[in-house]
Amino acid sequence: MLDVKFIRENLELVEKSTREKGYKINIREVLDLDDKRKAVLAEVETLRARRNEIAGQMKGGKPADDLIAAGKAVKEELAAREAALGPIEAELNEKLKQIPNIIFDDVPLGGEECSVEVKKWGENHATGVDHLDYAVSRDWVDFERGAKVAGAKFYYLKDGLALLENALLQYGLSKVLEHGFIYMTVPDMVSSRVLEGCGFNPRTSDQSDEYYIEGEDLAMIATAEMPLTGYHMDEIIDEDRLPLLYAGYSACFRKEAGTYGKYTRGLFRVHQFNKLEMYVFCLPEQSKEIHEKILAIEEEIWQGLEVPYHVINNAAGDLGAPAAKKYDMEYWSPVNKKYQEITSCSNCTDFQARACNVRVRRKDGTVEFVHTLNGTAIPLARALVVLLENYAVEGGKFKVPKVLRPYLGGREEL
Numbered sequence: 064m065l066d067v068k069f070i071r072e073n074l075e076l077v078e079k080s081t082r083e084k085g086y087k088i089n090i091r092e093v094l095d096l097d098d099k100r101k102a103v104l105a106e107v108e109t110l111r112a113r114r115n116e117i118a119g120q121m122k123g124g125k126p127a128d129d130l131i132a133a134g135k136a137v138k139e140e141l142a143a144r145e146a147a148l149g150p151i152e153a154e155l156n157e158k159l160k161q162i163p164n165i166i167f168d169d170v171p172l173g174g175e176e177c178s179v180e181v182k183k184w185g186e187n188h189a190t191g192v193d194h195l196d197y198a199v200s201r202d203w204v205d206f207e208r209g210a211k212v213a214g215a216k217f218y219y220l221k222d223g224l225a226l227l228e229n230a231l232l233q234y235g236l237s238k239v240l241e242h243g244f245i246y247m248t249v250p251d252m253v254s255s256r257v258l259e260g261c262g263f264n265p266r267t268s269d270q271s272d273e274y275y276i277e278g279e280d281l282a283m284i285a286t287a288e289m290p291l292t293g294y295h296m297d298e299i300i301d302e303d304r305l306p307l308l309y310a311g312y313s314a315c316f317r318k319e320a321g322t323y324g325k326y327t328r329g330l331f332r333v334h335q336f337n338k339l340e341m342y343v344f345c346l347p348e349q350s351k352e353i354h355e356k357i358l359a360i361e362e363e364i365w366q367g368l369e370v371p372y373h374v375i376n377n378a379a380g381d382l383g384a385p386a387a388k389k390y391d392m393e394y395w396s397p398v399n400k401k402y403q404e405i406t407s408c409s410n411c412t413d414f415q416a417r418a419c420n421v422r423v424r425r426k427d428g429t430v431e432f433v434h435t436l437n438g439t440a441i442p443l444a445r446a447l448v449v450l451l452e453n454y455a456v457e458g459g460k461f462k463v464p465k466v467l468r469p470y471l472g473g474r475e476e477l
Contacts, residue, residue, distance in 0.1 A: 064159055064262070064418040067097050073165070080165040083172050083379035093158045100151045107148055110141040160259055163384035164414040170388050174380035178391070184362065185371030191397030194451035195329030198224055201461075204330065216319070216327075216334045220447075223461060223477035227450065228337070228443050230463075230470035235339045235441035236310065238364050242356075244310040244341060249290040251314055252281045257293035260419035262385035262411070272317050287311030287340040288437045295344060296419040300433065302426050306345035306353060310440065313338065326403060329448065336444035343436045346423060347413065350434035354410040357438035358390050361406045364440060367466045370449055371395040373402055385411040394449050405445060408438030 070077050071094055078090050117134040120126065126134075171179045198204040203224035209217035220228055236246060258273065263285070274283040284290060291311045300307070315338050325332065341360065345353050358374065365372055377389040386409040393402035413432040416422070423433045454462045460476040468475060 064260075064414060065162055065164065066417060067094075067155075067159060070094065070162070071097070076165055077162065080379070081163055083166060084163045084382055084384070085174075085380050086161070086163050086384070088158075088161055090162065093155070093162065096151065096155050096158065100148070100155055103144060103148045103151060107141065107144045110137055110144060113137050114141060160262075160418070163382075164262070164387050164412060166379050166382065167388045167410075169376070170382070171376060171378040172380075173378045175378060177378040178375045178381060179378075181374050181376050181390075183373040184366060185369070185395070187371045187395040188397040188453060191452040192455040192457050193398055194331075194448045194455070197451055197455045197457070198329070198447075206329075214334075216332075218330070218333065224447060226471060227461075227463075227467070227477065228447060230467040231441050231443055231446050231450075232312070232337070232339060233470040234367070234467055235364055236312075238360065238367070239310040239339070239341060239440050242308070242360055244308040247291070247309050247311045249284075249287050249311045249313050251284055251316075252276065253284055253289045253293060254280050255282070257289060257296065257419065258282050260296070260415060261289050261292045262415055262418065263289075263383070272319065274316050274318060283316035284313060285317045286315050286338060286437075287313040288342060291340070291342040291437075292415050292435060293419055295421045297421075299422045299424050299430060300344065301424055302346065305423060305433065306343050306349055309342045311340045311342060313340070326399065330444040331403070331448050333444055336442065338442045339440040341408070341438040341440050344416075344421065344433050345436070347431070347434050350410050350412060350436060353436055354388065354390075354408065357408040357436060358392075361392055361408060361438055361440065365392065365394070365405070368450070368464050370405075370453055372405065377407075383409075385409065385414045387412045387414070396449075396452060398452050405449060406439035406442065409436065411435045411437070 065077065070090065074090065074094070081088055081090060114134070114137050117130060117137060120130060121134065171177050195204070201223060203221050205219040205221060209219055240246065263273070272285055276282065288311075290313070291309055294309070314335060316335050319327070319332055319334060341357055343353050343357070362374070372392050372394045375391050375393065377391055382389055389407055389409040391404050392406045394405045396403050412434050415435045416432040421433050421435070422430050424430050450464065451461070454464060456462065463471055463475055463477060471477070
């Protein structure tokens with residue numbers, strides 16, 4: 064959420080960012096509503112002051128009838144104005160939630176096709192193995208029984224693929240721990256306040272991706288970013304404790320709404336998967352540097368797996384509401400002959416922290432909002448796709464990447 068004062072003082076910047084991100088919101092109408100709120104609030108404060116003044120005059124004896132009448136009139140008027148203020152504040156709050164974060168100056172403008180490659184690593188493989196055909200042939204994945212018990216795009220991992228998933232988790236965990244992250248398991252559900260605080264506001268209603276729990280103020284998480292964002296909700300953190308680096312492991316649940324036309328084969332895009340997520344609370348002046356650090360950790364992980372990739376600076380039209388800037392890492396798919404997303408990392412500045420009320424107390428005693436960042440360490444289902452495409456032998460065994468062998472009892476093949 065953006066501060067309405069910031070919006071007012073940077074109107075053209077906010078309008079530009081909102082437009083470039085693809086959100087159709089009339090920012091000036093929001094400011095008009097804030098003007099209305101301030102006018103009614105001024106009336107409320109004036110009436111409260113008058114009420115307190117009359118209450119003071121009534122002390123020390125029997126008040127005059129005209130004073131009693133004046134007090135009653137003020138009380139009734141105050142109740143009416145307070146009743147009018149509530150809906151205005153609620154409407155303003157809802158509209159503020161719909162305004163996305165501003166973008167950094169170095170974010171490319173335009174849609175997804177305008178994203179810019181900023182680095183490239185590895186030599187692209189010419190041929191690969193279709194992950195789904197291979198996994199089915201080895202009896203390592205079962206989508207049919209997954210659909211029988213939960214519906215389409217649910218699945219069972221078995222034998223070698225389940226062991227490989229565990230090895231990937233252990234490998235990714237070892238990497239983030241090396242860089243000072245604190246390992247956490249997290250709730251698989253969050254309240255609507257946390258969900259909204261994360262800023263996952265779809266551009267259209269048919270893009271809503273969360274599974275909601277009927278009759279409860281709860282939703283299944285789409286990423287560990289959600290419960291990690293809420294971890295320090297309504298807290299003030301001392302400056303010398305920052306940055307706080309967390310690595311959250313969780314199941315992730317997504318309807319995968321709005322994915323028409325995207326690659327969905329097999330495990331690449333499913334309704335439930337496991338993921339290891341990096342998350343950081345930091346000082347505002349630290350966030351740009353930490354964003355680059357998170358990207359470097361992601362690259363280190365995938366270079367260790369010897370998977371070719373490139374990094375793109377996402378264009379504004381491909382950014383979600385919270386991100387001021389986002390990098391995507393895309394691996395080279397030797398099967399589809401193109402780059403496909405494997406991880407991302409975002410700098411959300413104070414957008415999420417403001418909505419979840421996470422602040423820092425500076426050494427001089429001043430208080431301000433922290434910055435938050437997130438990045439994918441290992442998206443396990445999609446990582447299995449990548450490894451099968453690159454390391455499986457058609458009609459033969461899977462060649463275990465060297466970095467994963469310690470987590471598989473030293474086995475070189477599965």
